[in-house]
Amino acid sequence: MQKTPILLIDDQKENVLTLESLLANPDLHIVRAESGDEALSRILEYPFALILIDVQMPGMEKYEIAEQLRSRSQSSSVPLLFITAARLDREHMFKGYELGVVDYIFKPLEPQILTRKVTLFLELHRQRQQLSEKTRELDAKILELEVLYKEFEERNAELERLSSLDGLTGLFNRRYFDDNLVKEWKQAVRNNTELSLLIVDIDYFKNYNDYYGHLAGDDCLRKVAQSLYEALMRPSDIIARYGGEEFTAILPNTGSGGAARVARRMMESVAQLAIEHQASPVADTVTVSIGAASSFSDGKLSATSLLGRADKALYEAKKNGRNCFRMTAAKA
Template sequence: MARDKERILVVDDSPTNIAILNVLLRDAYQVITAGNGTDALALAASEEPDLILLDIMMPGMDGYEICDRLKANPFTREIPVIFVTAMDQERQEAKGLALGAVDYIAKPVSPPIVLARVRNQLELKRQRDMLRRLAAVDGLTGIANRRAFEEDLDREWRRVVRLKQPVTLFLADIDHFRAYNEAYGHLAGDDCLRHLAQALTKALMRPSDLLARYSGEQFVGLLPDTDATGAAIVGERLLAAVRNLALPHSHSDVAPIVTISIGAAQCRPNAQTDRAQLFKLAGDALYAAKKAGRNQIRIFEMPESVSAL
């Protein structure tokens, strides 16, 4: 979900320093603060700031260690870090840059320098984010590609495990798509995929739901905080969305229009749950849906004993 303002995490053990930076930044940015390393690491992971301003000299965990831990965590390593410090030795600056910091700001801070360097780093981050988004989009359908889905799955999986929520993974195949391509041509097949991607995206509704083109005519989706009953409701909505497109398919033995089959796997994961087993279960459910006549959803639930392995 887009933010009204970019978010900056200020980390400093001095309330005075935090107050100064907050006054400088709060009009243009959303500012969150931490007074120690433990809180800083927790906020970086949960709040996903766009930039971190990090003091070096702090009791307990110093700025170097915080930066090192941020860069070691796959969920925080892309957040740019600017050190804000009274230390002015080249060796210390070189150490911070080697750990992954993008810039230094000297104390006492100069307001124009702080604002200029923050602005520059956020602009660079926006450019990197745009390139990352382009790399994450399927060129044909405009929705997420397989690589992006797997990255988003990592992040969302961690969240549902932490919150002990149910989750449903689904696979959707276009029924008799090879026959469709042979009958109508590959350009029409491409148009079909684009129409389905748009229809499925609209049918999912919730911002937290994930959808991607996984391969060829197959789509994959993740429904957080969704049990088998909820998955059945969403699945029927997806099936109807495709049927409502009314794309002609005279070479299908299912219906005179394009339809899909859906296989879904539901579980309440924990830290030991094997996602590969969930994918396999969704694949088994998809096979069952096709065997039962296609144009339908089948939902398999992962046994608690398997989820707890």
């Protein structure tokens, strides 16, 4: 166990020896200083629990010693005890208290009074140390909790992100699309702006699966999904897998003209993949049909109505031979 250091500031060796004998304790490490200057150097060497000062010392006046010790960061919070041979008047005692002296011990020394007072301040020192250690432990725990909370938030955000993605294609899933269609619709109503929606269907995909197998079908879905994503024109555009071989795209601040351009880009992008489709009646490569709807709403329509119009347009595209797109425009 580490000994607790205390500082005795006295220029009379016999006084120091007397104090050392009275304070003899295997748990204490008593350090001597014969002058104020020496005391100021000692505080740089030890984390003292208590400082006892003989006020009759020459050289540096007793109050100046206390003031100097209080001004140093190493000893600013260390209790100071004055040892004096005479009873001080109230003025001098209060001056000492103002400078940080916590108590006075009068000569001739009463061993019990001395040891009881010193023991009291040493116990306070131990309690401060324990409190400081507990505070450090608490700070470490708080820091650990902050790190864990940050990791939790990051993992939660990642789980949230993964929960919004389609596992096969990596696009957003149906739930994400449904939530964001409502959000974008409300935003369009608030800002009085246009909103367009595309529904994309891979032509005769069931035939493709039957002819090439489901593994090839999954690979086809991934490639088409990527090409549709790359055909989008702005970061704010959203594309999702709606289900099976259908995909949907939300185009904020986009009218019918912009929606038509995106639809053409999608068809061209899929065509450039040149995925063989011998089971398709419309082409020897994979193609898509697209239904598009655009709405400039004042709040009288709904997101559901826009989706219904896009679905109706897709039906018209399929009815007209597939491998094409059809547009319906709605105005409130």
